[in-house]
Every structure is written in structure tokens, then in C-alpha cells.
Amino acid sequence: MSNPYAHIIEPLDPQKPEHKFFNLTKLGDPRYERLPFSIRVLLESAVRNCDEFLVKKEDVERILNWKQTQTQTVEVPFKPARVILQDFTGVPAVVDFAAMRDAVKQLGGDPEKINPVCPADLVIDHSIQVDFNRKSDSLQKNQELEFERNKERFEFLKWGSKAFQNMRIIPPGSGIVHQVNLEYLARVVFQQDGYYYPDSLVGTDSHTTMIDGLGVLGWGVGGIEAEAVMLGQPISMVLPEVIGYKLQGTPNKYITSTDIVLTVTKHLRQVGVVGKFVEFFGPGVAQLSIADRATIANMCPEYGATAAFFPVDHVSVQYLQQTGREAEKLGYISQYLTAVGMFRDYSNEVQDPDFTKVVELDLSTVVPCCSGPKRPQDRVAVSEMKQDFEACLAAKQGFKGFQVPLECQDVSIPFQYNGVDYSLSHGSVVIAAITSCTNTSNPSVMLGAGLLAKKAIQCGLSVKPYIKTSLSPGSGVVTYYLRESGVMQYLAELGFEVVGYGCMTCIGNSGPLPEPVVEAITQGDLVVAGVLSGNRNFEGRVHPNTRANYLASPPLVIAYAIAGTVRIDFEKEPIAVNAEGKEIFLRDIWPTREEIQAVERQFVIPAMFKEVYEKVEKVNERWNSLSVSSDKLYSWDPKSTYIKQICLFFSFSFFNGITLQQPKSIVDAYVLLNLGDSVTTDHISPAGNIARNSPAARYLTSRGLTPREFNSYGSRRGNDAVMARGTFANIRLFNKFLNKQAPHTIYLPTGDMLDVFDAAEKYQQEGHPLLVLAGKEYGSGSSRDWAAKGPFLLGIKAVLAESYERIHRSNLVGMGVIPLEYLPGETADSLGLTGRERYTVVIPPQLTPRMVVDIKLDTGKTFQARMRFDTDVELTYFHHGGILNYMIHKMTE
Numbered sequence: 050m051s052n053p054y055a056h057i058i059e060p061l062d063p064q065k066p067e068h069k070f071f072n073l074t075k076l077g078d079p080r081y082e083r084l085p086f087s088i089r090v091l092l093e094s095a096v097r098n099c100d101e102f103l104v105k106k107e108d109v110e111r112i113l114n115w116k117q118t119q120t121q122t123v124e125v126p127f128k129p130a131r132v133i134l135q136d137f138t139g140v141p142a143v144v145d146f147a148a149m150r151d152a153v154k155q156l157g158g159d160p161e162k163i164n165p166v167c168p169a170d171l172v173i174d175h176s177i178q179v180d181f182n183r184k185s186d187s188l189q190k191n192q193e194l195e196f197e198r199n200k201e202r203f204e205f206l207k208w209g210s211k212a213f214q215n216m217r218i219i220p221p222g223s224g225i226v227h228q229v230n231l232e233y234l235a236r237v238v239f240q241q242d243g244y245y246y247p248d249s250l251v252g253t254d255s256h257t258t259m260i261d262g263l264g265v266l267g268w269g270v271g272g273i274e275a276e277a278v279m280l281g282q283p284i285s286m287v288l289p290e291v292i293g294y295k296l297q298g299t300p301n302k303y304i305t306s307t308d309i310v311l312t313v314t315k316h317l318r319q320v321g322v323v324g325k326f327v328e329f330f331g332p333g334v335a336q337l338s339i340a341d342r343a344t345i346a347n348m349c350p351e352y353g354a355t356a357a358f359f360p361v362d363h364v365s366v367q368y369l370q371q372t373g374r375e376a377e378k379l380g381y382i383s384q385y386l387t388a389v390g391m392f393r394d395y396s397n398e399v400q401d402p403d404f405t406k407v408v409e410l411d412l413s414t415v416v417p418c419c420s421g422p423k424r425p426q427d428r429v430a431v432s433e434m435k436q437d438f439e440a441c442l443a444a445k446q447g448f449k450g451f452q453v454p455l456e457c458q459d460v461s462i463p464f465q466y467n468g469v470d471y472s473l474s475h476g477s478v479v480i481a482a483i484t485s486c487t488n489t490s491n492p493s494v495m496l497g498a499g500l501l502a503k504k505a506i507q508c509g510l511s512v513k514p515y516i517k518t519s520l521s522p523g524s525g526v527v528t529y530y531l532r533e534s535g536v537m538q539y540l541a542e543l544g545f546e547v548v549g550y551g552c553m554t555c556i557g558n559s560g561p562l563p564e565p566v567v568e569a570i571t572q573g574d575l576v577v578a579g580v581l582s583g584n585r586n587f588e589g590r591v592h593p594n595t596r597a598n599y600l601a602s603p604p605l606v607i608a609y610a611i612a613g614t615v616r617i618d619f620e621k622e623p624i625a626v627n628a629e630g631k632e633i634f635l636r637d638i639w640p641t642r643e644e645i646q647a648v649e650r651q652f653v654i655p656a657m658f659k660e661v662y663e664k665v666e667k668v669n670e671r672w673n674s675l676s677v678s679s680d681k682l683y684s685w686d687p688k689s690t691y692i693k694q695i696c697l698f699f700s701f702s703f704f705n706g707i708t709l710q711q712p713k714s715i716v717d718a719y720v721l722l723n724l725g726d727s728v729t730t731d732h733i734s735p736a737g738n739i740a741r742n743s744p745a746a747r748y749l750t751s752r753g754l755t756p757r758e759f760n761s762y763g764s765r766r767g768n769d770a771v772m773a774r775g776t777f778a779n780i781r782l783f784n785k786f787l788n789k790q791a792p793h794t795i796y797l798p799t800g801d802m803l804d805v806f807d808a809a810e811k812y813q814q815e816g817h818p819l820l821v822l823a824g825k826e827y828g829s830g831s832s833r834d835w836a837a838k839g840p841f842l843l844g845i846k847a848v849l850a851e852s853y854e855r856i857h858r859s860n861l862v863g864m865g866v867i868p869l870e871y872l873p874g875e876t877a878d879s880l881g882l883t884g885r886e887r888y889t890v891v892i893p894p895q896l897t898p899r900m901v902v903d904i905k906l907d908t909g910k911t912f913q914a915r916m917r918f919d920t921d922v923e924l925t926y927f928h929h930g931g932i933l934n935y936m937i938h939k940m941t942e
Contacts, residue, residue: 052097052099052100053099053101053106054071054076054096054097054099054109056075057071057072057073057075057076057096058070058071058072059072059075061245061381061384061385061388062381062384067243068240068243068244068245068381069243069244069245070244070245070246070385070388070389071093071096071097071244071246071389072388072389073089073092073093073096073389073390074388074389074390076096076113078113080113080114080115080116081113081390082390082402083116083402083403084112084113084115084116084402084403085115085291085293085326085328085358085402085403085404086328086358086360086391086393086402087266087291087326087328087356087358087360088112088115088288088291088326089389089390089391090247090249090266090391091112091125091127091266091288092109092112092113093246093247093389094127094128094129094130094246094247094249095108095109095112095125095126095127096109097244097246098126098128098283103126103128103282103283104126104128104283108125108126111123111125111288112125112288115288115291116403118288119290119405122287122898122899122919123287123288124285124286124287124288124898124919124920124921124922125285125286125287125288126283126284126285126286126922127249127283127284127286128167128278128283128284129167129249129250129251129267129278129284130167130168130236130239130246130247130248130249130250131167131168131169131170131236131248131249131250132165132167132168132169132170132250132251132252132253132275132278132279133169133170133171133172133226133230133234133250133251133252133253133254133257133267134169134170134171134172134226134252134253134254134275135171135172135173135174135175135226135252135253135254135552136171136172136173136174136175136176136202136206136221137175137176137556137763137764137766138253138254138272138275138766138833138834139171139173139206139253140202140205140206140692140766140767141272141766141767141834141835141838142253142272142275142276142279143171143205143206143209143213143767144205144692144693144695144767145272145273145276145933146163146165146209146213146276146279147209147212147682147683147694148694148695149163149933149936149937149940150163150681150682150683151682151683151694152937153937153940153941154682156937156941157941158940158941160681160682161681162940163213163280163940164213164214164215164216165213165214165215165216165279165280166215166279166280166281167215167278167279167280167281168215168217169215169216169217169279170216170217170219170230170234171206171210171216171217171218171219172219172223172224172225172226172229172230173203173206173218173219173220173221173223173551174221174223174224174225174226174229174550174551174552175551175552175556175558175763176195176198176199176202176221176551176763176764177191177192177195177221177222177521177549177550177551177553177558178191178194178195178549178553178558178559178560178761179191179482179517179519179521179548179549179553179554179558179559179560180194180560180561181194181548181560182517182518182519182544182546182548182560183514183518183544183546184546185541185546187546187547187548188546188547188548188549191548191549192221192222192549192671195221195549196221196671198760198764199221199691199760199764200675201689201691201692202691202692202764202767203221203672203675204675204676204677205683205691205692205767206218207672207675207677208677208678208683211677211679212679212680212681212683217666218666219665219666220665220666220668220669220672221551221669221671221672222549222550222551222668222669222672223524223525223550223665223668223669224522224523224524224525224550224551225485225486225489225490225523225524225550225551225552226252226254226486226552227254227256227257227259227260227347227486227490227523228259228486228489228490228523228524229523229524229665230252230257230259230260231259231260231262231263231339231343231490232372232490232524232526232658232662233372233524233658233662233665235248235260235263235265236248236265237263237264237265237361237365237369237382238378238381238382238385238386240378240381245381245385247265247266247386247391248265249265249266249267250265250266250267251267251268251269251270251274251275251278251284252267252268252269252270252275253269253270253271253272253275253834254269255269255349255350255830255856256269256347256348256349256350256486256487256584257269258346258347258349258350258354258356258357259343259346259347259486259487259490260343260346261346261349261356261357261358261359262339262340262341262342262343262344262345262346262347262357262359263339263342263343263359263361263365263368264358264359264360264361264362264365264393266356266358267356268349268355268356269350269856270284270856270859271834271837271856271857271859271860271863272833272834272860273834273837273860273863273864273931273932273933274859274860274863274932276932276933276936277863277932277933277935277936280936282932282936285920285921285922285923286920287324287919287920289324289325289326289355289356290324290325290326290405290406291325291326291327291328291404291405292317292320292322292325292326292327292328292354292404292405292406292407292408293328293330293401293402293404293405293406293407293408294313294317294327294328294329294330294407294408294409294410295329295330295331295333295407295408295409295410296329296330296331296332296333296334296336296337296409296410296412297331297332297333297409297410297411297412298333298336298411298412298413298414299333299336299412299413300336300412300413300415300642301413301415302641302642302643303417303639303641303642304412304415304416304417304642305417305493305494305497305602305604305605306337306338306340306341306344306345306488306491306493306494306602307344307487307488307494307582307600307601307602307603307605308415308416308417308418308602309337309341309344309345309412309415310344310345310347310348310487311348311418311419311420311425311428311600312410312415312416312418312428313345313348313352313410314348314351314352314420314425314426314428315420315426315427315428316352316408316410317352317353317354317408318351318352318353318426320406320408321353322352322353322354323353323354323826323852323854323855324353324354324355324855325354325355325405326354326355326356326357326358327349327352327354327356327357327358328358328359328360328402328404329342329345329357329358329359330360330393330395330401331395331409332395332396333410333411333412334359334362334395335362335364335395335396336412337364338364338368338491338493339364339365339368340368340490340491340492340493341491341493342359343490343491344487344488344490344491344494345357345359346358346359347486347487347490347584348425348487348584350584350829350830351425351426351584351585352426353829353854355855360391360392360393361382361386361391361392361393362392362393362394362395363394366379366382366383369382370655371653371654371655371658372655372658373655373656373658373659373662416430416431416432417430417431417432417602417605418430418431419431419434419580419599419600419601419605420586420599420600420601421586421597421598421599421600422438422441422449422451422576422578422586422596422597422598422599423448423449423586423587423588423597423598424448424586424587424727425584425585425586425600427448427449429599431605431619432618432619432620434599434615434616434617434618434619435615435616435617435618436618438476438578438597438615438616439458439476439616441597442458442475442476442576443455443458448727451576451596451597453475453576457574458475459474459475460474460475460573460575461473461474461573462474462569462570462572462573462575463569464565464566464568464569465565466514466515466563466565466566467514469514471513471515472569473566473569473570473573473575473577474573474575474614474616475575475576475577475616476576476577476578476597476614476615476616477575477577477578477613477614478516478577478578478579478580478609478610478612478613478614478615479515479516479517479562479566479570479577479578479579479594479595480516480517480554480559480562480578480579480580480581480591480592480595481512481516481517481518481519481544481545481579481580481581481606481607481609481610482517482518482519482520482521482553482554482555482559482579482580482581482582482583482606483495483498483519483520483521483545483581483582483603483606483607484519484520484521484552484553484554484555484581484582484583485521485523485552485554485555485581485582485583485584486523486552487555487582487583487584488582488583488602488603489521489522489523489524489527489582489603490523490524492527492530492649492653493642493645493646493649494582494602494603494604495522495527495530495531495603496530496531496534496536496645496648496649496652496653497602497603497604497640497645498540498545498602498603498604498606498607499531499534499536499537499539499540500536500640500644500645500648501604501607501608501638501639501640502536502539502540502542502543502545502607503535503536503539504637504638504640505539505543505607505611505633505638506539506542506543508627508631508633508637508638509627509628509629509631509633510543510611510624510625510627510633510638511543511611512543512544512607512610512611512613513613514544515563515565515566516544516610516613517559517560517562517563518543518544518545518546518610519545519546519548519553519554519559520540520545520546520547520548521547521548521549521550521551521552521553521554522547522550523550524550524661525550525661525665526653526657526658526661528547529657529660529661530652530653530657533652533657534648534651534652540607543607543610543611544610545607554579554581554583554591555581555583555584555585555591556585556590556736556737556763557590557591557592557736557737557738557761558737558761558763559579559591559592562592562594566594567594570594571594576596576597577594577595577596577597578595578597578598578599578609578614578615579591579592579595579597579598579599580598580599580601580605580606580609580610580615581598581599581600581601581606582600582601582602582603582606583600584600585600585731585830586598586599586600587729587731587732587830588731588781589731589732589737589779589780589781590731590736590737593737593738593780597615599615604639604640608624608635611624611625612624612625619634619635619636620636624638689768690749690752690754690765690768690771691764691765691767691768692767692768693767693768693769693770695769712892712894712896712927712928713892714889714890714891714892715818715820715846715847715867715888715889715890715892716818716889717817717818717887717888717889717907718817718818718819718820718846718847718887718888718889718890719797719798719812719817719818719819719820719887720797720819720820720821720822720884720885720886720888721794721805721808721809721812721819721820721821721843721845722777722782722784722786722794722805722821722822723784723785723786723822723877723883723884724782724783724784724785724821724822724823724824724827725783725785725823725824726824726825726826726851727824727825727826727829728782728823728824728826728827728828728829729828729829729830730828730829730830730833730836730854730857731779731830732777732779732781732782733776733777733779733828733833733836733839733840734762734776734833734835734836734839735762735763735765735766735771735772735774735775735776735778735835735839736761736762736763736779736833737761737762737763738759738761738762739759739760739761739762739765739771739775740778740780740792741756741759743774743775743778743792743804744774744775744778744804744806744807745759745762745771745774745775745778746759747774748770748771748774749771762775766835769838769842772835772838772839772842773806773839773842773843774806775806775839776805776806776835776836776839776840776842776843777792777794777805777806777839777840777843778792778804778805778806779792780792782805785884786884787802792804792805793805794808795808796808796811796812797885798815805843806843809843809844809845812844813843813844817844818844818846819843819844819845819846820845820846820847820848820849820888820890821840821845821847821848821849821850822849822850822877822882822884823848823849823850823851824850824851824876824877825850825851825852826852826853826854827848827850827851827852827853827854827857828853828854828856828857828858828860828861829854829857830854830857833860834860834863836857836860837857837860837861837863837864837866838864840861840864840866841864841865841866845866846866846867846890847866847867847868847869847890848861848866848867848868848869849869849870849871849877849888849904849914850868850869850870850871851870851871851876852870853868853870853917858917859923862917862918862923862926862927863926863931863932863933864931865926865927865930865931867890867892867916867918867927868916868917868918869890869902869904869914869915869916869917870914870915870916870917871914871915872901872913872914872915875912880910880912881910886906886907886908886910887906887907888904888905888906889904889905889906889907890902890903890904890914891903891904891905892916896916896918896924896927896928897924898918898919898920898921898923898924899915899916899917899918899919900915900916900918901913901914901915901916902914902915902916
């Protein structure tokens, strides 16, 4: 069917009639001018893709009517322009595509029909670990180990790049996915198939939102949902509220963008923006560089919003020029966005659109800060760090407490490292990492760290050698400008050598600590600290031995490394005493914004970006030397412990019948786990190192591997046998059945304490369905598809929680696991649930979005809960057994 909005198509340049666009201003609708800029992107996609089938005229009308529908749940489709993947989430996606090809062939269809329809970029950035640091050859050694551990995965991904059309792979060693996206992959405006239209995307990593800082609307989705988009399906989404975040004032000269983002994160957590868009406006936005905006947008998942949008303005165009984009592209970007009313002038209040609600921040009120010790929203002013940490030591076990007895709080444990005597105590820093796209994409904070390092060295300061220091830039451009500006040598002298290009310490790839350090921590049961310039600091994520972890700007990472402890008041106490006995204070070595900006203007230039990215897909010789098959179907190796053929989604007998099964009630289910609030995907999804006493380790040992060969869970995401065994295997998982942190549960029929996988296996062998009970914000954290796939494989049929993180709820739906939500005001405690009951969830034959269902207990008690299938499309996926089952059905009908 032809597009009903074809009448508003016109050429952008009359001299080039072949390049057209949908001119939304020609809709002649005054509501358009009042829409938030982020909603205008959704509208343009709906207008351009309107076919009266997947996208209808009613959908366009609903988006135009955004302001009037704020109190309603309105579902709209959205077709992003592209998809972005990283390798941890990308491997399962390629495995699923390969398995779908096998399934389509078995069902008599054409397997080569299974290709990304929507352009997909996959950046290999999550596989490298900090095994070596503080040596000039650390980078080379870490990259060699990366290939040694991941050769099989890399070969599989390279096969995928050749077998599937419309999929581009950025090799390892290139940088972190979100920084590569910002500096290289982002189009801002697409020019494709004869049309101009806004760049937009979804990604299989929650920090995909970083690109919103450049005016490209994007957010993280579940891996399964992303695959459906790659196959040409729109995302079905609830039209969001848009919170207008007004920035005013000017930050003082000692403030970094990290301080601003941690302040914004805490503020927006208090405002409550889960499931909403945040759109930034006001004169203060003009004070922020694109790197600053990207830092704020990157942390969007930490304040809970879906997207954190900075509309394109002249600063955005200047950034595109600085990063080496072509002049022709810069011209049509500005021309197109101006023509459709999407080019922003932050000083012009007349342009300010309507918002659901407006909140404000005066940038002059921001102070230097960190976040921790266990959550990114728990901001602590640097001036209060010592006092706050000591309060956390004494406080009850929780997000801000470690419950260390008073008599143990000042314990000091001596140890030797390289023949020299040292000691550790509570608050000692043992990891100091400049890492993560959140900050390494920002020249101001990276150069600030370099200038601080230079001043520290000139003052005779150093970092104790047992502290694991590292610098893992988000792209080669960072190394380039740090070297050219002359600060790299000072960073290296303090121990901050480049150890790799990728997402390292921030996702738990921090590598081992020195054995004497681990022994001292264990002996004293010490709460030692990691300080990192990342975005996540959940328990057990950074390193099993660092119970306190603080997010900080790169300069502060170095400052705390020099101090050697977080129990310091930088305003009153010297950061260190040099060899001459002189006390050096942090203020003595801290660079001002003006100093940093002067160096940035001189050394961060377009030629750097062009040189690095012109060869990004060809520069890695190890990648180039990988030899892979040209077959369109993957030849699965039954001996592989990395890549395993799975029938996780596909029931061939079901598809042979081409009939939908009626949903069935869940009868007499046992509770596998009884969990509290803020259970994250770090607690659920397998991540980090594989513990030697875990079910996954026992499986790998049975396959002939030694512990040295286990690698990480992330590297084995293509093997469902490993991943199922690693689900809920986090040592910091707090299960109410045990009343302590452990990756175990109670097998209720006998009362035995077992590993979670072993208990689930026993339940499945006996034919018992399973539930999980949880509190608020279940599934917060990274957008990990295995946080839903793993529970599915354990036999979990439903989760009953007080509330869900958006992406994880969507992932559960995509796997056919029912997300149940207590009715308002009700909780497990208020209903008197212990988790030891057996649960029957009564599912009627006719389902509607967000319907309320009965839950009956074997005790005779009955209560109600809401099924969080929020849209008709989600119910369609559920009826098919998941998103990918639905897609195979579509391909073979």
C-alpha cells in the first residue's frame, strides 16, 4: 500500500530532486510545533514508514496527540534507522540468527531470507581483560590473551559478518561501542534509498543512550527485541512522558562533566523518570560540549529513564566537524534538521516545546563528587567522602552499609608486596581504573587526568605499586591526543598505562589482584575500595574483593590512587607527603577548566579522528588473519564450549502445525528464589569470572577444561549450557530463604541448600514449574538478554515483583516468561508471603494488556497481580512463545 503521507515528500535541494524527505512542517498541524524534539523523531519514523499494516495513520495521530494522552497508556510502533551491538550481546544474536536459518531450512523455507533488514553494527569491545598493567607492553599482552581466549568466538563473529547481509563488524582493539558510535558510526541524518531522515537506533547495551548526547535518539533494548528490529519489525512502545530538564548557570572552574552527571543522576532518581524520556534544554546546555552531553546521556540507565535527549544544535555540528565528518554531510544535516523543525537553538525560549514536567538544575551549584559505595545514584560530595564511608562501615548491611563491628573498623593488616612492607585497612584503594565510555569519550576529563598526573609527578607524588591501576580508552583517538599533548608519559609514570581498548573494569573485566593483597583483604575481612571512571558499581561487579566501589571522574580516580584510600578529606588533609616531607594538597595539583580547554583546543583535532577511523576495520592484524567458512549455514562444532547450537526458542513441531497454543495456567509452582529490592541483571545474568566451585565450572571441567581455560561468562554467551549454570550465580545475591549473600537457594521439598542451577534442575526433573519473588526495580542494570534467557532455561515461568526495570521486563516478555506485578500498595510482606507456598497463576484464555489475574496458594489464600504484558504486540509474542518464534512463523507462513 502506498504511504498516505506521500503528499508531503519534497526534495531538500531543488537542484538534487533525487534526494527527498518527508517535510513534517507540511502536515499543517500546530501540535507538531509543541512536540518535544525527541517525540518529533518518533513521529517522523511513523510518517515515513506508514503502510497501514505495521504502522498506521492512527499511530501518527496518536503521536501528534502526545500532549493530550499523557495520562493514558498509548501504544505506538517505532522503526529505528539502525541497530548497534557489542560482542557480549552480539554473539547470542548471531547464534540466534544462525539457529533461525537452520530452523527455516528444516521447515522448508529459504534460510538466506534470515538477514538483518535494518543496518546493524557490531563492535567487539567487551572481551579484553586487565590481566597485565603497569608495564609498557601491557596493551600487547592483554590483546594477545584476548585473542587466545576468544579466537573461536571471533571466528564465529567474522563468519557472521560474511554470511549475513547488512551487518558490519568493528574488530577488537578499536574501542568501546558507544564511543565508536559517537565518533564514527553516528550519521545524525541518514541519506539512504533516496531519502533523508533522522538517525535513530536501538542497541543491546543499556548505555546505547550515550548517542542521545549528539542528538541521535537511541536507547537499550533486550537482545531478542533488537533481533526483531534487525528483521524489520517495529518496536512496540508506550508513548512516553517527556521530562524537560532545564540547565542554567555556568559550572565553576574546578567542576568536571562527571560531577555534573552524578548530580543529575541523583536528582533524576529522586524525581522519578523510569520509563520516561528526559529532554535537556535551557541556556546551560550551550555551556556543555558534546562530550559533556554524551557523558550525561550515557548515565541515563542509572537514573532510570529510557532516553536522555539533547537535540542537535550548532555545537553538535561543530563536533561532527571536529571528528572528521565530511563537509557535504555537515551541510545536509543542518539543512534537513532546520527544514523539519528539529534544529535547536538553546538560547531561544520560543523554541521550547511542551513537556510533561519541567525540572531545573543550576550548574553553578554542582560540587566535586563521587557515587557509591554500591549504586551509581548514591552521590557523595568529595568533601564528605571520608565521613560517608565511615558511616557506611558502621551502617546495617544494605546499599549504604557494611555492618562492620565498631572494634574492627580501624583494623590494619600488614602484607608484603615485591619485598616491601605495606598495610591495608577499610577504605584502602586496591583498584584505580580510568575506564568506560562514560568518561573516556570526553577529552576534557581525560586531559584533566593527564594534567593532574603531570602536576603530581612534578610534585614528587606516586601511586603505591600494589594498587591495580589501568587506563582503557574508548578509542585510539584518546591515546593519540594524550600522547600529542605530552601528558601520556606522566600517566604511565603513575601506573596508568594503556591496557586495552574496550569495556574493561567497568563490566568486571578487571583481572586478578595481587595474591598478597587478596590474602590481606581476606584475613581482615576488609571493605577495600575500587575507584573507577565508569557507570556501574553494583556489588560483585567490579571485582569480588572490592566491596566498596566508587564512580569518579578520571582526575579523581588518580587522586584517590595517590592517596591510597577513600578515607580522606581532600579539603583538610594532604593527598600525600613527598620525599622532601612537603605536604601536597589536591588543590595544588588540580587543573582548572580553562587549562584543560586550552590543551583540548590545541590537540584534539579532526585529523586524529580521520587517521584512526579510516583504518579501523582493517588495522587489527590478528583479526585479518582469521580464516572462516563462506557457507551461509554455520557448521556447528559439537566439541565447542563457546558456540553451541541451541533450540532455545524454536519448537519445530509447533511450527509444523502452524497453530497457536492457548496460554496455560501455571499450576502449583515452587518459588526458586525469594529476593528483595534492586536485584540487578548483575545478580541474575552470568557475568565476570567463572568461580571454580560453581555449576558452570563443573560443566567445563567435565568437558576437559582447566580453570585457566574457563575464561569469563561474557565470553561464553554463545553456550546456553554454561549460561544456564551461571544464572543467579553472583556471590552477592541475597536470597531471603538463606538470609545471607550466596549463589544458593533452598530446595523446598527436602530443605537442602543447593546451588541455584542444581535446585532448578531437580525441580525440572520432577516436572515442577518455578517462580521468582522479588521487590522493587527487579532487573535494573545492563540490558542483558541472558538475564531473561537464563531464568527461562531454569524453568522459571513467571516473576512476581513490585516493579521492573523497563528493558528487563521486555526481555522476560520476549522469552515467554510472565512478568507479574503486585497491585498498588501490596508486597510480599503485606500479603504474608514467605515463598515456601506453592503458587497457581490462573491465566484466562483471552488475554488483554496489563490485565489482573488471580494467584492461588496451596495454603488456601488467594490474591491478585497484574500481568505486565503492556501492549497487544507483547501479547502476540507471548502467544507465539517469544519474539523469535513469532519471526520464524512470519518467515515460513
